[in-house]
Amino acid sequence: MTTNAERTMKAIAGENLKNALTYPQYREKIDQLYEQNLVTGQEQRADYLEYTKMNMQRMNRWDKHFIPSPELQEMMSRIVEPQTWILITEGWCGDSAQIVPAVVKLASLSQRVQVKLFLRDENPGLMDQFLTDGKRSIPIVAAIDHDNRILWKWGSRPAEGQAIIDHAKATGEDMHLAKEKLQLWYARNKQEALMKELTGLIQGLEK
Numbered sequence: 001m002t003t004n005a006e007r008t009m010k011a012i013a014g015e016n017l018k019n020a021l022t023y024p025q026y027r028e029k030i031d032q033l034y035e036q037n038l039v040t041g042q043e044q045r046a047d048y049l050e051y052t053k054m055n056m057q058r059m060n061r062w063d064k065h066f067i068p069s070p071e072l073q074e075m076m077s078r079i080v081e082p083q084t085w086i087l088i089t090e091g092w093c094g095d096s097a098q099i100v101p102a103v104v105k106l107a108s109l110s111q112r113v114q115v116k117l118f119l120r121d122e123n124p125g126l127m128d129q130f131l132t133d134g135k136r137s138i139p140i141v142a143a144i145d146h147d148n149r150i151l152w153k154w155g156s157r158p159a160e161g162q163a164i165i166d167h168a169k170a171t172g173e174d175m176h177l178a179k180e181k182l183q184l185w186y187a188r189n190k191q192e193a194l195m196k197e198l199t200g201l202i203q204g205l206e207k
Helices: 004-019 023-035 046-065 070-077 094-107 159-171 175-189 192-204
Strands: 083-089 113-119 140-144 150-155
Touching (some): 023 046, 023 094, 023 113, 083 094, 094 113, 094 192
Antiparallel strands (some): 083 140
16 A cells, blocks of 8 residues: 555655756765855855855765775675665755765665765755654655655764754754864764664664
């Protein structure tokens, strides 16, 4: 039996196929816009331009240095059925800069997984299938099977990182300072939390 959500996902997937970007195309788009003092998304803001500059450096660093855990590498090698991993992102998003390169590298370990990146603001229908607490939080990573059924969804940041933001909101801490702490946490954690959470999701499909 096909649920309404599955039918909607099929329709959305078909409508947005033309908007999908590969990771190199995504990086190229960010670079080209930045050269024009522009950013991805609907809002053109000076702080978004500065965030984009930092994110380009962060993505370069993870492109060079991220290595998935041996456990994840083994799990990826066992994927049999074709999957599409949807990544919803924007170039100015600090969390996306930390997560997207790692997920792309992980997906590359399996010939049966293809990655499609979508800009959030250009694909509101797709984004609204993956809201977090009713919000269009990014990044979102979702694994879709060949029938466009959602196998698992992750986002928008590891639980340990989210705890930093939640604590700041609860205590009235300056959010700019909290986001700086979050980025420092990403650097120190070296994707360990992300790998642990993705391991649980991928492992769940094997049971």
